[in-house]
Amino acid sequence: MNMRMRAxxxxxxxxxxxxxxxxxxxxxxxxxxxxxxxxxxxxxxRALYRDGFEFEAAVQQLPDGLLLGIDPDMKRRPPQPDQELRLSLAGAVHCDDAAAEVKAFIGLVRLAGVVERDWETALGDSSAPSHPYIDPDVLRSHPAFDPGVFPPSEVLYRAAHLTSSEPWTSGLGFRYEELYWCVSFDRRIRPFAAVTGLAEYWKVRTSVLPPELDAQHVPVPVPAVSAPVVTPQATPAFALSIPLHPDVAAVAAERFEKGQFTDAVLRAFQAVEHRVQILSGLSEVGARLMGMALGSAAPKLVVTRATGASLQSEREGFRDLFKGAMEALRNPRAHGPHFADDPEEAQEMLALANLLMRRLDDAEAKLNAQPTQAAGTP
Incomplete structure (x- = not known):
């Protein structure tokens, strides 16, 4: 008999x-x-529909912060079919069969607090991680690790994913084929280091990130801590949570999940380049393509939203952003040699590809809105 356990x-x-x-x-x-x-x-x-539920009705019953990766106002920004949906810790708490993961999450928080306290940066070693982290190897090598007490690897893998939207997390990497995960963090973990359960964790979290700020994703100051800080650094308790544009996700998401960060970035900006070629009808490549498609007073593709005196500035700025993406991000990865991309910086580059793709959505919509010329007219 299977017992369904909800935290x-x-x-x-x-x-x-x-x-x-x-x-x-x-x-x-x-x-x-x-x-x-x-x-x-x-x-x-489709799963909800088969069970007699409507997604639109269900999502309206969820307060902000439980389901991530989708805009609740589906009329303003309709979701894409391949848009990824994720749960926060608060979302998972309300799920059947998630009690073990929530309990394991608290264990990871406590371990992260110990690791951060004892962390020492390896000076002069450029290959050493710059931030403290935990992964299965760190867990197994820690003196507190007891294989008879810690949950199975699949539970820990799911628990690690619940850290991604928490205010003390600075990054999550994983390889699902191996159930590998890696959670990085910084001094923001300190207020949580001694929590013993979910209720205590949430009380501390609320003091660090009040619900109204949590829902709006507004940066808040790092709380004061009693332990001395060798190199203080004010870091806002803020983490981005944006869905990848479908055209970026199609070429980059799987590669990124497999740890192929450089290839994911390359493919994303190649996709940007290809889309500019298709929409503009130009066969040029790289920075030259972007200059020809976006650079004139009457550009082939209109990616701007400003009007009046700001229009020229925005037009030139986006032209340079597109050109810079080709020269600084696409070309080095296409032609090499280059350094392997850090997973966090790779995400930042994918965010830029996202922005460029969103503006190309605008350009395509404007092209489609242009009146078609009547047959036989000059």
Whole structure:
């Protein structure tokens, strides 16, 4: 007999406003648990539909911060079929069969606090990580590790994914085929270092990141800590959470998940280049292509949104952004030699590819809105 265990939500944690919301969270969690990868919108939408639920109705029952990767106002920004849906810690707490992962999450938090306290940067070693981190190897080598107490590797893998939207996390890397994960963090972990359970964790979290700021993703100051800091650095408790543009995700997401960070970046900017060629009808490549498509007073592709005196400045700025992306990011990775990309910096470069693709969406919409010329007219 299988027992379905749901964690107990602490006081102050937001929760779904109806059963449809609970159904949506559970469907996302079940798919993640089965495939080891967060599911797409299309997969979840179809699963709900088969069970007699509507995604639109279910998502309206979820307060901000439980389901990540989608704009709740689906009319303003309709989700793409391959858009990835993820759960935050608060979202997973309300899922059946997630109690073990929530408990393991607290164990990871406590371990992260110890690792950060004892962390020493290897001076002069450029290959050494610049931030403290934990992964399965760190876990197994730690004096507190007891294989008879710690949960199975698949539970730890899922628990690690719940750290990605927490205010003390600075990065999450993983390889789902191996159930490998790596969580990096910084001094923001210190207020959480001694928590013993979910209720205590959430109380500390609320003091660090109040619910109204959490929902709006507004940066907040790092709280004061009693331990001395050798090299203080003010870092806002803020983490981006944006879905990849479908055209970027199609060429980069799987490569990034496999740890092929340089190739993921290259493919993303090659996709930007190819789309500019298609939309502009030009066969040029690289920076020359971007100058010809975006650089004149009457550009072939209009990626600007400003009007009046700011229009020329924005036009020239985006022309240079597109050209710079080709020269600084695409070309070195296409022609080499170059250094291997750090996973965090690779994400930042993919975010730029995202922005460029979003502006190309605007350009394509403007092209499609142009009146077609009547047949026979000059």
């Amino acid at each position: 107990t939500a602490p006081k102050g944690m937001t929760r779904p406003e109806g059963e449809d919301g609970y159904k949506l969270l559970n469907t996302v969690w079940q798919q993640f648990a089965q495939s080891k990868r967060w599911p797409t919108f299309e997969l979840i939408d």
